[in-house]
Amino acid sequence: MGEPGGFNFNLRNNGSNDLDIWYELHLNFEESIFGGEREIMVSYLETCNDCGATGAKTSSCIKSCTDCGGKGGSTKSKRTPFGVAIEVSTCSSCGGKGKIITDKCRRCSGCCKVKVKRSMRIIIPPGVADGFTKRIRGEGNVDKKRGFAGDLFVVLRIGVKQGIWRDGLNLYSKINVDYTEAILGTVVKVETVEGIKDLRIPCGIQPGDAVKLSRLGVPDVNKPSVRGDHHFIVNVLIPKDISNKELKLIEEVASLKVSKRSCPSGMHEAGESKERASIKRTSRVASLWNSVKTFLGRRESREGFASITADASSALLLRSHCKSDSSLLTVSYFTVFVFTLIWTLMRRNKNCCIGLNQRKHTS
Secondary structure (H helix, E strand, O other): OOOOOOOOOOOOOOOOHHHOEEEEEEEOHHHHHHOEEEEEEEEEEEEOOOOOOOOEOOHHHEEEOOOOOOOOEEEEEEEEOOEEEEEEEEOOOOOOOOEEEOOEOOOOOOOOEEEEEEEEEEEEOOOOOOOOEEEEOOOOOEEOOOOEEOOEEEEEEEOOEOOEEEEOOEEEEEEEEEHHHHHHOEEEEEEEOOEEEEEEEOOOOOOOOEEEEOOOOOEOOOOOOOEOOEEEEEEEEOOOOOOHHHHHHHHHHHHHHHHHHHHHHHHHHHHHHHHHHHHHHHHHHHHHHHHHHHHHHOOOHHHHHHHHHHHHHHHHHHHHOOOOHHHHHHHHHHHHHHHHHHHHHHHHHHHHHHHHHHHHHHO
16 A cells, blocks of 8 residues: 555556457358357456465565555656646556565466466357357456456357348348240249258249248347248349250240231221221111100000010111121111101001091081
8 A cells, every 4th residue: 555645556447347358259151040059168367376366476575666665656746837746657667566576476477367268158049140249247357356257248250151141131142044934934943041942933034033932031139930031133044145946936936026016906906996887887776766766656555566666676686786787777777667668558547547437427
């Protein structure tokens, strides 16, 4: 201890941060996905039991520093315009300890600590990412003299897997498929973290499209029941050199596509023009029959019979329209002419009968 009212240079930081150990543990890609256990060998420092953390072979080998008087440093007073300034400097002879060791401990060589190795089992949770740090309290360096033990920080480093990369909970890979397989669809073998799996490629897939295998990604480290997917980005291989037979077949396919694009438009326009003409003719026929039914509907019941017959004839004519639109109009006009003639003759006959009856009554 220093003198009362003086400086004590022997004080040290009593915290345990300087006792912490940082250890890097390297895992392969699959271990980071599924987790597991690893046994590690950790080197840590503990207080030397041989010297009791004095660093000396025996207690008699510890002497007070004569340069600093056991204070660990020296002070100098200097007068300034603002008052007296005191300069403090660490003793170069004892390094601020205030003591000199004449004969050091054989085990720790005067460091007061010795390096010890111990084996530990580390539990790795599934879904850990690179840089994930696991803290194990009380497993760091030990200072028996102060009664402190630091913590062990295990930093996980994840290895790279060829052909598979990770983004969050999802895994990604690139696969190549032939252009014929992209058109027709296929099933390919792909590598996953769970081994070789079958991946179905749908027909008509485009370059850059992705096909996924569900729940073959990374588990959530906080909720292992939640797991991502494995996405496969498709690259369509288009050959630079093909055989003459392949070239001929592709040209035939191309010609079919050209004819397919050109034919439907002309056929569609022709169909629309025929449909419009048919609708117009049907409208004219319907209008004609509506006029006839309106005219005949004003007459008596016998004339109503002619109207019903006309309706039946109209229905027959409309059905025949499905067979021939051109003959429908001619038949319709002819039928109207016949019914009009019949109705006129019936009307004249009725008028003649009425006239004869009137003559009989007058006579």
